[in-house]
Amino acid sequence: MSLLRASSGFAGDFKIIDLPFxxxxxxxxxxxxxxxLSGIMYTGRDQTHRRLCAMLDKxxxxxxxxxxxxxxxVGPSPARPGRxxxxxxxxxxxxxxxxxxxxxxxxxxxxxxxxxxxMTVRESMKQHGAIYLAAFGGAGALLSQRIKSVDxxxxxxxxxxxxxxxxxxxxxxxxxxxxxxxDFYEQIAAGS
Amino acid sequence: xxxxxxxxxxxxxRELAVTAAYDLxxxxxxxxxxxxxxxxxxxxxxxxxxxxxxxxxxxxxxIPACQDTGICTIFISLGQDVRIEGDLIKAVQEGVRIGYxxxxxxxxxxDVITRKNTGTNVPAVVHVEVEAGDQCxxxxxxxxxxxxxMSGLKMLPPSxxxxxxxxxxxxxxxNAGPNPCPPLVVGVGxxxxxxxxxxxxxKSLLRPVGLAGDREDVARLEKDVLNRINREGxxxxxxxxxxxxxxxxxxxxxxxxxxxxxAVNIQCHxxxxxxxxx
Numbered sequence: 353m354s355l356l357r358a359s360s361g362f363a364g365d366f367k368i369i370d371l372p373f374x375x376x377x378x379x380x381x382x383x384x385x386x387x388x389l390s391g392i393m394y395t396g397r398d399q400t401h402r403r404l405c406a407m408l409d410k411x412x413x414x415x416x417x418x419x420x421x422x423x424x425x426v427g428p429s430p431a432r433p434g435r436x437x438x439x440x441x442x443x444x445x446x447x448x449x450x451x452x453x454x455x456x457x458x459x460x461x462x463x464x465x466x467x468x469x470x471m472t473v474r475e476s477m478k479q480h481g482a483i484y485l486a487a488f489g490g491a492g493a494l495l496s497q498r499i500k501s502v503d504x505x506x507x508x509x510x511x512x513x514x515x516x517x518x519x520x521x522x523x524x525x526x527x528x529x530x531x532x533x534x535d536f537y538e539q540i541a542a543g544s
Numbered sequence: 545x546x547x548x549x550x551x552x553x554x555x556x557x558r559e560l561a562v563t564a565a566y567d568l569x570x571x572x573x574x575x576x577x578x579x580x581x582x583x584x585x586x587x588x589x590x591x592x593x594x595x596x597x598x599x600x601x602x603x604x605x606x607i608p609a610c611q612d613t614g615i616c617t618i619f620i621s622l623g624q625d626v627r628i629e630g631d632l633i634k635a636v637q638e639g640v641r642i643g644y645x646x647x648x649x650x651x652x653x654x655d656v657i658t659r660k661n662t663g664t665n666v667p668a669v670v671h672v673e674v675e676a677g678d679q680c681x682x683x684x685x686x687x688x689x690x691x692x693x694m695s696g697l698k699m700l701p702p703s704x705x706x707x708x709x710x711x712x713x714x715x716x717x718x719n720a721g722p723n724p725c726p727p728l729v730v731g732v733g734x735x736x737x738x739x740x741x742x743x744x745x746x747k748s749l750l751r752p753v754g755l756a757g758d759r760e761d762v763a764r765l766e767k768d769v770l771n772r773i774n775r776e777g778x779x780x781x782x783x784x785x786x787x788x789x790x791x792x793x794x795x796x797x798x799x800x801x802x803x804x805x806x807a808v809n810i811q812c813h814x815x816x817x818x819x820x821x822x
Contacts, residue, residue, distance in 0.1 A: 362590045429611045429650040439611035444690040467723035489725040490814040492611040493602035540784040
């Protein structure tokens, strides 16, 4: 664990970020920044997104106010008795692209997953001052140790696709899209 | 004639399902460690170290290495001198069901029309091949769909030739970008028919990571494609460096004079595969 605890072992320093975000924090982050997230985040993947947007279509109130929050794209494996959660790494984000702009309009400040976002989502993030981060895909066992508590928020019948509230400690991630429109994957592909 | 009880098959599959999720095989672990040791990008190297640590935690804590414990593809090579006492396919599905339940593995299989989760992770996709002998070999390949979704198949004209086929493979991997969790194992099937190419691509993933194919000319193509993919510099998780792929496995089969099918099955770094011989 020392690799991620001590910045000296990893390539670069981790910025310490509390969740939900304090004033100006989202705006201060730039593509390529490594962060340690601590505090509260909400989760959701395909089914949760589909249902949240269906609720909005019907003019219903969402189960949680997403303004100022971070939404983590994850469908955890079941917890063994005595454990908080099973493996809980990120799922691929582009599947949420269709739904994301509507949630950003509600004030959602950040999304966390893995892989590239569409141009539409990137434009929407710029417009609403939101960011996108990548967690380390396929490191679900390690990441589960950074999740300190889990509460069900909504859609229990969706099983692993339900919406949860996580309390996390030093959850590692990389900023991919910042508020000024940079995309870290693009920067890497361009050789910068 | 050798008899194998269906219950023996169920127990074997249950064990494969659970251990595949927790314990990465030595071939993929060694490939990740070798990639870490030769990686020149500090960020990519750190991420590779994290993945090696993750595998260690998964194995020690009996927690899946990745939460996407996949949809299961199971290849059975059934000796023609084996008699199964009971229903083979039912026995296999039952093994998957029990394994995913008892192992605290994620149930990720849903009805394709209603999207309702089956709640059991069955059905698994089962392929049975009959061969000479009196053994039953079961190979278990649970696959997450972050990588599966980035796979592709193209029916090229013969005029595209092998250069065209190689270009399609590289393009498929590069276009996948960071989505399928690189570093990847790239399974390729060239030739045969539409479904044969896809079948070969998936089955080639069962080879020990990086083990060259039987044909010398094909082995050269594997090396060539691997170098071309890694020269693109997308790297581990798309964060840069020289390890977008750990290996390219190409299987071939004769094809029609009018055809050149090419299938690319992308596998993530959490390359879970197990087998047992009964």
